[in-house]
Amino acid sequence: MKNGTAIAILCCLLVLAGCNRPKTSPAPQATAHGAALVEVSGGKQVAQAGMELDQPVVVQVNDAQNNAVTGAAVVFRGPAGVSFNPASGLTDSSGQLSTIVTLGGVAGRYVIRATTTDAGGKNVELKLDEIALGYQQTLGRELNRQYCSRCHNPESTRERVSNYDNLTTKPHAFTEGDALNKMSDADLAAIISHGGPALNQSPEMPSFGYTLAKSDIQALISYIRAVADPPYHSAGVVYAKK
Amino acid sequence: MSLGEQIRSLRRKLFGDPARAFGSISLVLLGMLAIAPAKNYFSEWGHYQKGYLKLIRSRADALTLARHFSPGFQQIWLPEMDVVDRCTTCHVALKEPSLSDVSRQPYRPHSPIPHSLTQFGCVVCHRGQGRATTVQEAHNSTKAWEHPMLPSRYLESSCGQCHLGPLLGTPQLNLGRQLIAGYGCVRCHTVMQPDGTRMMASDDPPSLQHIAEKTTRQWIYAWIKNPQAYAASVTMPNFQLSDHDARDISAFLMAQSTPLAAIHNQPAAKGASASPDATAGASLYGESFCASCHAVQNAAGVLVGGDLGPELTRIGSKVKPEWLEAWLRNPSVYDPNTKMPHYRFDPKQIATLAGYLEAKTDSDLLANVHLSEATPDQIQHGKLLVMEDGCTSCHEVNGIKKPENFAPDLSRVGSRSLAVLAFPEGVPHTLPDYIEAKVRNPRAFGPGLKMPQYTFSEQQRSAITTALLSLTDRAQTQPPALRTAAVHESNYQPAGKAGRLMADLRCFSCHAINGRGGDMAPDLSWEGSSVQRPWLVEFLRNPETLRPALIRRMPRFNLTPDEINTLTDYIMIVYQTPAVDRDSLPASSFTPDMVEKGRQLFYSKYACQSCHIVDPNKDKGYIGPALWAVGSRLNAAWVYAYLKNPPAMRPGTLEPDQHLSDAEARSLTAFLMAQKSAKQAGKK
Numbered sequence: 001m002k003n004g005t006a007i008a009i010l011c012c013l014l015v016l017a018g019c020n021r022p023k024t025s026p027a028p029q030a031t032a033h034g035a036a037l038v039e040v041s042g043g044k045q046v047a048q049a050g051m052e053l054d055q056p057v058v059v060q061v062n063d064a065q066n067n068a069v070t071g072a073a074v075v076f077r078g079p080a081g082v083s084f085n086p087a088s089g090l091t092d093s094s095g096q097l098s099t100i101v102t103l104g105g106v107a108g109r110y111v112i113r114a115t116t117t118d119a120g121g122k123n124v125e126l127k128l129d130e131i132a133l134g135y136q137q138t139l140g141r142e143l144n145r146q147y148c149s150r151c152h153n154p155e156s157t158r159e160r161v162s163n164y165d166n167l168t169t170k171p172h173a174f175t176e177g178d179a180l181n182k183m184s185d186a187d188l189a190a191i192i193s194h195g196g197p198a199l200n201q202s203p204e205m206p207s208f209g210y211t212l213a214k215s216d217i218q219a220l221i222s223y224i225r226a227v228a229d230p231p232y233h234s235a236g237v238v239y240a241k242k
Numbered sequence: 243m244s245l246g247e248q249i250r251s252l253r254r255k256l257f258g259d260p261a262r263a264f265g266s267i268s269l270v271l272l273g274m275l276a277i278a279p280a281k282n283y284f285s286e287w288g289h290y291q292k293g294y295l296k297l298i299r300s301r302a303d304a305l306t307l308a309r310h311f312s313p314g315f316q317q318i319w320l321p322e323m324d325v326v327d328r329c330t331t332c333h334v335a336l337k338e339p340s341l342s343d344v345s346r347q348p349y350r351p352h353s354p355i356p357h358s359l360t361q362f363g364c365v366v367c368h369r370g371q372g373r374a375t376t377v378q379e380a381h382n383s384t385k386a387w388e389h390p391m392l393p394s395r396y397l398e399s400s401c402g403q404c405h406l407g408p409l410l411g412t413p414q415l416n417l418g419r420q421l422i423a424g425y426g427c428v429r430c431h432t433v434m435q436p437d438g439t440r441m442m443a444s445d446d447p448p449s450l451q452h453i454a455e456k457t458t459r460q461w462i463y464a465w466i467k468n469p470q471a472y473a474a475s476v477t478m479p480n481f482q483l484s485d486h487d488a489r490d491i492s493a494f495l496m497a498q499s500t501p502l503a504a505i506h507n508q509p510a511a512k513g514a515s516a517s518p519d520a521t522a523g524a525s526l527y528g529e530s531f532c533a534s535c536h537a538v539q540n541a542a543g544v545l546v547g548g549d550l551g552p553e554l555t556r557i558g559s560k561v562k563p564e565w566l567e568a569w570l571r572n573p574s575v576y577d578p579n580t581k582m583p584h585y586r587f588d589p590k591q592i593a594t595l596a597g598y599l600e601a602k603t604d605s606d607l608l609a610n611v612h613l614s615e616a617t618p619d620q621i622q623h624g625k626l627l628v629m630e631d632g633c634t635s636c637h638e639v640n641g642i643k644k645p646e647n648f649a650p651d652l653s654r655v656g657s658r659s660l661a662v663l664a665f666p667e668g669v670p671h672t673l674p675d676y677i678e679a680k681v682r683n684p685r686a687f688g689p690g691l692k693m694p695q696y697t698f699s700e701q702q703r704s705a706i707t708t709a710l711l712s713l714t715d716r717a718q719t720q721p722p723a724l725r726t727a728a729v730h731e732s733n734y735q736p737a738g739k740a741g742r743l744m745a746d747l748r749c750f751s752c753h754a755i756n757g758r759g760g761d762m763a764p765d766l767s768w769e770g771s772s773v774q775r776p777w778l779v780e781f782l783r784n785p786e787t788l789r790p791a792l793i794r795r796m797p798r799f800n801l802t803p804d805e806i807n808t809l810t811d812y813i814m815i816v817y818q819t820p821a822v823d824r825d826s827l828p829a830s831s832f833t834p835d836m837v838e839k840g841r842q843l844f845y846s847k848y849a850c851q852s853c854h855i856v857d858p859n860k861d862k863g864y865i866g867p868a869l870w871a872v873g874s875r876l877n878a879a880w881v882y883a884y885l886k887n888p889p890a891m892r893p894g895t896l897e898p899d900q901h902l903s904d905a906e907a908r909s910l911t912a913f914l915m916a917q918k919s920a921k922q923a924g925k926k
Binding site: 048049050051052054100102105106107108134135136138139142143146147150151158161163165166167168195197202203204206207208209210211212215218219222234 | 342345350353354355356393394395396397410411412413414546700701704846847848849852853862863864865887888889896898899900901
């Protein structure tokens with residue numbers, strides 16, 4: 001009888017434990033431990049909310065001498081809505097683990113964390129920022145691809161040759177938060193609508209105010225803000241009294 | 243006291259006399275009346291509304307927020323769309339952008355979208371059960387409600403219910419629709435769009451009626467076993483045929499093929515040996531701009547070239563030399579519907595190019611294909627398989643008709659009831675998951691299913707799912723006024739001799755004219771208004787490159803002077819816009835003063851040199867067309883009209899409208915028209 005009760009309680013506990021965390025797969029058994037976790041690639045990517053990032057996130061576990069460690073267990077975690085495939089695993093022969101990240105459904109910045117434990121059992125953590133775009137920012141991204149990136153993005157692709165090198169005054173890439181975060185929304189709207197001369201800058205920046213709708217320019221600003229690195233923090237909403 | 247006595251005494255106490263009875267009943271009724279408000283008070287949504295009031299209390303704009311807040315049950319009712327949405331009862335702050343820092347639901351404001359929530363409600367885009375009053379029922383599927391909220395990765399499907407054409411802000415939806423057309427899904431599945439038109443495929447599966455002229459049975463065998471082994475870029479899916487089935491299908495396809503006199507009676511081609519000059523071949527391939535449409539894998543495994551025509555990496559292992567020569571001589575002999583132009587190569591050029599292409603072989607491709615002579619039984623069985631697998635949905639085959647309704651109609655697949663779907667194990671019970679799983683691995687849904695295996699990436703699959711989810715009941719039944727139409731291709735056909743010539747040269751494969759044609763090259767609908775006749779003649783004779791940054795260019799077709807005249811006359815006369823009067827700005831109307839003014843505008847005020855080159859020694863911008871001889875190329879009135887509003891004259895151009903004044907536009911035109919310097923070799 002006593003045994004029966006014990007088993008019943010145990011079962012209940014197991015079920016409850018199962019209920020609490022339905023999804024975490026057991027972390028793989030590490031065969032080695034490192035001392036540091038570094039990003040190989042995949043940080044600061046931009047994708048639409050709810051979508052996979054184009055490139056996998058790759059991290060590497062190193063030991064104290066900076067040599068890659070094979071067989072260290074790495075676990076990926078992120079805010080609600082973010083998923084990883086795989087969510088955890090052991091580093092390969094070059095000390096790396098790669099995961100495909102799907103961002104959450106809400107636009108914004110997602111901090112994802114990779115953790116591994118060192119030989120002493122302490123957690124070593126690495127944080128990466130990824131960016132999810134909402135509708136407006138996606139529209140901005142497409143407009144940027146169509147109208148702006150040839151001048152503002154120094155990199156050429158096979159389909160799109162960059163014009164950056166041909167410009168006398170070099171524009172900033174929209175990711176350059178250090179420069180662009182200093183500009184107010186009104187300044188951005190002014191230079192995009194009326195061209196460089198509106199802010200006493202180079203006429204090589206043409207005016208788009210007669211080509212793009214106000215909402216398009218708003219979308220571009222929203223996109224520029226979303227991809228800024230370091231991140232843009234709005235000065236807060238200023239209310240105009242009705 | 244017994245139980246009975248107790249009850250009796252209680253009854254006496256409560257109902258002993260009329261006054262007592264009245265009092266007690268009143269109390270009970272009062273209590274019952276309080277149930278409704280109490281239910282409200284303790285309801286889930288009441289809880290959230292209280293939470294909201296608490297949240298805004300400490301904010302700077304608390305008063306404004308409180309003024310916007312209306313307590314109690316909220317509802318958006320849109321009878322013409324059959325929408326009753328109560329979501330705003332809990333999602334109270336959707337229209338409060340000042341709360342954009344709040345991430346806790348249900349208080350997050352809605353991110354900016356081009357539609358008003360009050361006009362469209364919530365479920366039109368997000369799905370879920372708008373009438374529900376609990377979190378669980380509104381968001382998730384219940385026994386009575388099959389369609390839970392749409393995961394945000396598919397959200398653009400909702401835009402597609404009304405917007406039948408592409409939108410700049412919905413890349414997933416656009417991609418999905420492109421893939422559905424480009425992979426020929428609609429050749430087997432019918433998709434009737436809400437505007438009553440049938441969705442058309444944009445791929446170009448070849449007819450197999452003369453296949454034996456083109457290739458060998460060995461190649462067919464290897465191809466149908468695994469098309470991607472021949473070229474990773476091909477759109478033909480894998481039917482996962484057994485060795486036997488592939489053997490029999492290849493036997494049947496060879497057997498049904500009929501000879502094509504024009505190719506069959508050719509003297510046997512001399513093959514690669516005819517032209518061992520590989521460099522000549524490569525340069526002719528380059529000069530003819532074959533790479534505008536055809537890709538070849540380079541040494542690093544990267545595809546280089548366009549995708550309008552098939553990949554040519556292993557073409558030498560596929561086609562017979564005599565077919566290749568006949569094809570290069572005039573492709574429309576073998577395939578009257580091909581997009582490839584008739585190049586008018588001379589025999590030497592044909593031999594050179596054929597030799598060059600024949601050398602593109604892959605010895606591994608057919609190394610393991612050993613087929614013995616086909617038997618009549620095998621051929622018969624092959625025919626049966628071709629019918630059963632629906633090959634003729636895409637390809638023409640002698641003796642077999644195109645099947646009707648070969649696969650389920652998908653016109654309303656986005657509203658399909660889950661009850662009629664069979665989910666394989668491990669697939670979550672939602673419609674998006676079902677569609678994704680089906681596209682990922684169709685044969686996992688049961689034995690005997692015919693849908694072939696595609697090799698889509700994760701992103702492509704989710705784009706296709708997004709496009710399919712847009713095909714809803716709502717899309718079909720809503721008021722037509724809500725729809726924004728797709729632009730359907732016109733069936734414009736130029737007439738006469740020029741028309742026949744343009745068909746022969748397949749101009750429409752790359753250029754659009756009057757609503758029909760490709761988008762690889764400029765729209766020519768108004769070409770006659772924009773260019774000067776001598777330039778056009780020279781261009782057709784020997785196309786120069788106007789845009790140094792472009793990889794895709796106009797090929798040289800080796801046209802005769804007579805053909806050039808015919809085309810030029812037709813273009814100059816027919817392709818005109820009423821917005822431009824060609825004779826309105828004669829050269830005499832420009833003064834040297836205007837030219838100088840225009841130069842200043844060009845270099846200083848508008849910095850046109852950031853994209854255009856007028857002086858090849860100085861200017862660097864090369865993403866716009868080169869302008870060093872523009873005065874000998876374009877018509878002044880056109881240049882003026884274009885400068886006044888570029889996007890209006892060339893829809894989709896990168897050049898923004900700078901809102902030039904009339905005087906500025908005239909000066910700039912004067913400056914540009916003065917750029918007559920004969921062709922300079924200032925190529926970048």
